[in-house]
Amino acid sequence: MARRRVKKRTHASARPTQNGSKPAESIPKSLVIRINASEVGSSVSQLVKDMRLVMSPHTASRLKERRGNKLRDYVMMAGPLGVSHLLLFSKSESGNTNLRLCTTPRGPTLSFRVEKYSLCKDIQKAAKRPRGREDEDYINPPLVRFSSRQTAN
Numbered sequence: 001m002a003r004r005r006v007k008k009r010t011h012a013s014a015r016p017t018q019n020g021s022k023p024a025e026s027i028p029k030s031l032v033i034r035i036n037a038s039e040v041g042s043s044v045s046q047l048v049k050d051m052r053l054v055m056s057p058h059t060a061s062r063l064k065e066r067r068g069n070k071l072r073d074y075v076m077m078a079g080p081l082g083v084s085h086l087l088l089f090s091k092s093e094s095g096n097t098n099l100r101l102c103t104t105p106r107g108p109t110l111s112f113r114v115e116k117y118s119l120c121k122d123i124q125k126a127a128k129r130p131r132g133r134e135d136e137d138y139i140n141p142p143l144v145r146f147s148s149r150q151t152a153n
Helices: 042-054 071-081 120-126
Strands: 030-034 085-091 097-103 109-114
Touching: 030 042, 030 071, 042 085, 042 120, 071 085
Parallel strands: 030 085
Antiparallel strands: 085 097, 097 109
8 A cells, every 4th residue: 555645844933014014923912802882972973983993904994883782792703813902892771981991802801981082084184284184194003012122341
């Protein structure tokens, strides 16, 4: 009987991204979600859209929330989708807008009350020479990581 073929080449498990800087698995991905989507109001819905633009390109920009979706549904899908952070916007009964920042799967959750915010469309209306929404602005991720390595002179 013939011997079975043994593969000799292996593929790298951590492939670099397009620019070659980081492996694709280590890039943080996020979801920006409205909790109780029908009850938060139009201004908070617009705030969620603006935050999705700010957090692009590694966030779901066209996520559709449905009335039946619960927080548990998003947490359960975060693992298979590779989502590392959830930004949850909600509105309390007293009218306060709240933001919760969760790291998945078992990270800490930070809770904030949003005092004031300005929407992109309000800033564009107030500007003398408003810039249109250019796609070049949202190509790079919003966060920059600095290393604390010191060099000796």
